[in-house]
Amino acid sequence: MLTLPQSTHPRLSSLLIALLALPASAPLTAFSQPRELVISAGAPVSGLTLAPRLEEHPGQGAARFVLGDQVEAQGEQEVTVSGSAEVRTSTTVIKGDRLHYDAATDQADAYGNVRIINKGNTFSGPEAHLKIKENEGYMLSPSYRFTAGGSGNAQRIDVLDPERIVITRGSYTGCPCLQPAWNIKASHVELDKANNLGVARNGVLFFQQVPLFASPYLSFPLANQRVSGLLPPVVALGSTAGVDATLPYYFNIAPNRDLTLYPRYMSRRGMQLGADYRYLSPTYSGSINVEYLPHDEVMQSRRYAIRVQHAQELGNSLGAYVNYNRVSDYTYPEDLTAGNMFMNGMQLLYQQEAGLTYNRGPWSALARVQRWQTLPPSFAPYGREPELNVKYERYDAYGFDFGAQANYSRFKITTADLTEGDRVFLSPYLSYPLLSTAYFIVPKLQYHLAAYDLSAIASMASASQPRHLNTAIPTLSLDSGLIFERSVRFFGKEYIQTLEPRLYYVYTPYREQNFMPLFDTAEADFGLAEIYTENSFVGNDRIADTNRLTAGITTRFSDSVTGDERGRLVAAQQYYFQQQRVTLLPNQPNRMANHSDLLLGAAFRLGAGFSSETAVQFNADNNELIRSNLGFGWSPADRKVFNLAYRYTRANPTLNYQPIKQAVISAQWPLSRRLYGVGRLNYGLDSHRLVDSLLGFQYDADCWAFGLAIQRFANGIELSGANATGTRVLAQLEFKGLSRIDNGLIEQLRTSVPGYVGLPPPPPPPSRFSNYE
Numbered sequence: 001m002l003t004l005p006q007s008t009h010p011r012l013s014s015l016l017i018a019l020l021a022l023p024a025s026a027p028l029t030a031f032s033q034p035r036e037l038v039i040s041a042g043a044p045v046s047g048l049t050l051a052p053r054l055e056e057h058p059g060q061g062a063a064r065f066v067l068g069d070q071v072e073a074q075g076e077q078e079v080t081v082s083g084s085a086e087v088r089t090s091t092t093v094i095k096g097d098r099l100h101y102d103a104a105t106d107q108a109d110a111y112g113n114v115r116i117i118n119k120g121n122t123f124s125g126p127e128a129h130l131k132i133k134e135n136e137g138y139m140l141s142p143s144y145r146f147t148a149g150g151s152g153n154a155q156r157i158d159v160l161d162p163e164r165i166v167i168t169r170g171s172y173t174g175c176p177c178l179q180p181a182w183n184i185k186a187s188h189v190e191l192d193k194a195n196n197l198g199v200a201r202n203g204v205l206f207f208q209q210v211p212l213f214a215s216p217y218l219s220f221p222l223a224n225q226r227v228s229g230l231l232p233p234v235v236a237l238g239s240t241a242g243v244d245a246t247l248p249y250y251f252n253i254a255p256n257r258d259l260t261l262y263p264r265y266m267s268r269r270g271m272q273l274g275a276d277y278r279y280l281s282p283t284y285s286g287s288i289n290v291e292y293l294p295h296d297e298v299m300q301s302r303r304y305a306i307r308v309q310h311a312q313e314l315g316n317s318l319g320a321y322v323n324y325n326r327v328s329d330y331t332y333p334e335d336l337t338a339g340n341m342f343m344n345g346m347q348l349l350y351q352q353e354a355g356l357t358y359n360r361g362p363w364s365a366l367a368r369v370q371r372w373q374t375l376p377p378s379f380a381p382y383g384r385e386p387e388l389n390v391k392y393e394r395y396d397a398y399g400f401d402f403g404a405q406a407n408y409s410r411f412k413i414t415t416a417d418l419t420e421g422d423r424v425f426l427s428p429y430l431s432y433p434l435l436s437t438a439y440f441i442v443p444k445l446q447y448h449l450a451a452y453d454l455s456a457i458a459s460m461a462s463a464s465q466p467r468h469l470n471t472a473i474p475t476l477s478l479d480s481g482l483i484f485e486r487s488v489r490f491f492g493k494e495y496i497q498t499l500e501p502r503l504y505y506v507y508t509p510y511r512e513q514n515f516m517p518l519f520d521t522a523e524a525d526f527g528l529a530e531i532y533t534e535n536s537f538v539g540n541d542r543i544a545d546t547n548r549l550t551a552g553i554t555t556r557f558s559d560s561v562t563g564d565e566r567g568r569l570v571a572a573q574q575y576y577f578q579q580q581r582v583t584l585l586p587n588q589p590n591r592m593a594n595h596s597d598l599l600l601g602a603a604f605r606l607g608a609g610f611s612s613e614t615a616v617q618f619n620a621d622n623n624e625l626i627r628s629n630l631g632f633g634w635s636p637a638d639r640k641v642f643n644l645a646y647r648y649t650r651a652n653p654t655l656n657y658q659p660i661k662q663a664v665i666s667a668q669w670p671l672s673r674r675l676y677g678v679g680r681l682n683y684g685l686d687s688h689r690l691v692d693s694l695l696g697f698q699y700d701a702d703c704w705a706f707g708l709a710i711q712r713f714a715n716g717i718e719l720s721g722a723n724a725t726g727t728r729v730l731a732q733l734e735f736k737g738l739s740r741i742d743n744g745l746i747e748q749l750r751t752s753v754p755g756y757v758g759l760p761p762p763p764p765p766p767s768r769f770s771n772y773e
Helices: 332-337 745-752
Strands: 002-005 047-050 065-067 070-074 078-088 092-102 107-118 121-131 136-140 143-145 151-161 164-172 182-192 197-207 210-221 234-238 242-246 249-254 257-261 264-266 270-280 284-293 303-315 318-327 349-360 363-374 383-397 400-412 420-431 439-456 468-482 484-490 493-508 546-559 565-576 598-605 610-619 624-637 640-649 660-670 675-684 689-700 704-719 722-735 739-742
Touching (some): 107 136, 121 151, 182 210, 704 745, 722 745
Antiparallel strands (some): 136 151, 182 197, 197 210, 242 264, 264 270, 270 284, 303 318, 318 349, 349 363, 439 468, 493 546, 610 624, 675 689
């Protein structure tokens, strides 16, 4: 017998029995591949007596290690450990005051202060019985905590396998706090980590020990992954729908398909049914959204909305798409969009389009049919039934850039007594860019060739309006600029300053275009983004005659170390060598000026979180400010934001000769360690009233978060000469580790407050080795 006397180890408190086997012919000091050690009976005298016989049991799994203050062997395959007893494998640790292990059945029975640690998950209780290799067994009166999140206690826990756990008369919470604010108590809870699903039978959701919700069946995800089941309800209070409650149910059909059904109850309108189906594959993707209200209590009619989006790859650079949108009536967005899960904002144009696309090398093509559903007060645009557009573009071919766009469109419109017809245009161009780090010169020549065949002519058109028209208009442009650079020092910091003068010349001869219809053309906006373009119209029905020079200068200030731009100043103005004669409408007066309005812009990002942006349009001839936007922001840290802006637009026909004078204040600021105030006020200085506003707060606790805001908004639809307004209550309640109820508060805060940062996310789950025992 091999005896380890106590005198050899006077303070031996733990004895390690390694499950390693020795070959029969090898000396005791030599080790080979891992095998199992079989324990035989022996009479301990002054130490522990072990049988010298070793047996190999292939396929028994990983090695077992037994630790304890006192170890007794019963027979050849059983051992009882007392005092700080442990059984260890590579993935599982069992601890207790007393532990019995049977190697033949791989059964471990632990008693007294039992702890089981499996891949970082811990279970604590007075008694446990577990088959180690199969990871199967049960524990009585346990408490548990998962590394990935989730904890609780129970009358009993049954471990069915490494992925499935059954909790009897217990609780579950995903809150990481030691004293969670919420939990689910149920008679039976099944946790399936492989399928990321938890199911509670006869469950009750408690918040601060107060029951909030009860159900005979509750399902919830165990991690941040998709799983079928009820989604959090969306509850809102609005002036158009009244009490507005939606209870969506989510179907995780497949990894690339899902369906959400969302019945919606509106106290003023009735019961609405909705469905949103999404799909995704390597060659196609899309979504189908349908809403149906069988009977609106206010309108006394059925109402619906449909949205279909589909995109598909057909192969050989071909693609197809569908984008179809429709509502039942013109007040649907005003009445039923607010509080809707999938539609936000006031939409007045609904696109209905299907087409084919082609993209390969320098070639691209589009063939489509396009229609519109138009809601008042918006005007119906022309539909293209059909349109074929082909583009060809080549760059740096022996230094030249050249290309062309060819387009055929048949324009139709739902509004009666308007001109309809076909249009064909071809627009080739050729340029020879000269580029370097210090300058650029880009000469460009392009042609606009167009022909019309009108099938219907509006009655208000001139009696001499021809049905067949054509035009050919050349345009020559020369874009040039210089880039100077120097080092400057401000407030003790080095910057790189650039000075970038730019000259842009355009010449287009005059061609009579008064008889040309207006299918897709309007006057372009005038700003820094449009001042360096050839045409003062957008669309292809008007090509402005011009002989003008645009002069501009830009200076930038960049950090000399990081290269970040910290400041920018811009000034630009157009100078006319002859007056423009082409107007959008016949008999429209020409602008008699030698130069355009002056455009000024400035943007700065300074230290301590200060930033500002300013844009000004000024008429020097009349000494009038046409338009200005001034904005200042201060954000010294995350969730500390203060913005101040002023908007001004001089009265013009587009605004019904009413100016815009608005002051906007928005902010997000901590009121205490956990409470944040959030708000936005848009005040009309001319009308002396609030245009829109939002005031609310967010509270961030360890285990939950709550937010509430009241929003007043303009729906953009004129009723009796005044803009209609609405009011709604936005709320958010989040149980961290379980779910979040939000009827649009977070999205609205991001939209209303530039620089808004959401509440701090929960800390990432610890590694399975973080609390290694």
